Amino acid sequence: MSTCIRFANFERKNGEIARARNCYEKAIENLADDNEETEELFVAFGEFETECKEVQRVRFIYKFLLDHILKSRAENLYNKFLASEKQYGDRKGIKDAVVGKRRF
Incomplete structure (x- = not known):
């Protein structure tokens, strides 16, 4: 997973947004189970999309x-x-995120 994240960051830094996104998507397709690496991959993908302002x-x-x-x-x-919802979301998205906290 860390290799995929590094490669996606390399692509993003070189202006290849679509290729970076594709790298994350391919890695997610090949996930075997839920573990800390899975979480790391999704968080990195979320941060990537945040930088791309893809709310x-x-x-x-x-x-x-x-x-x-x-x-x-x-x-x-x-x-x-x-934090992402507060920065980029609308009122409804923020409200949904706050209400969703009750699930945790």
Whole structure:
């Protein structure tokens, strides 16, 4: 996973946004199980999409991961999701994120 993240960062730094996104998507397709590397990959993908100002993609990535990881590991991820919503989301998105905290 760290190799994929480094390669995607390399592509992004060289202006190859579509190739970087493709790298993340291919890595996600090949995931075998839920572990810390999986979380690392999704967080890196979320941060990448945040830099690209793709709000809907960021929202989907974080919501998907929050629904599929252990609650004990969700607090840090939830804080990243909430920060993203506060920065780029609309009123409804922020409200949904805050209300969603009750699940954790």
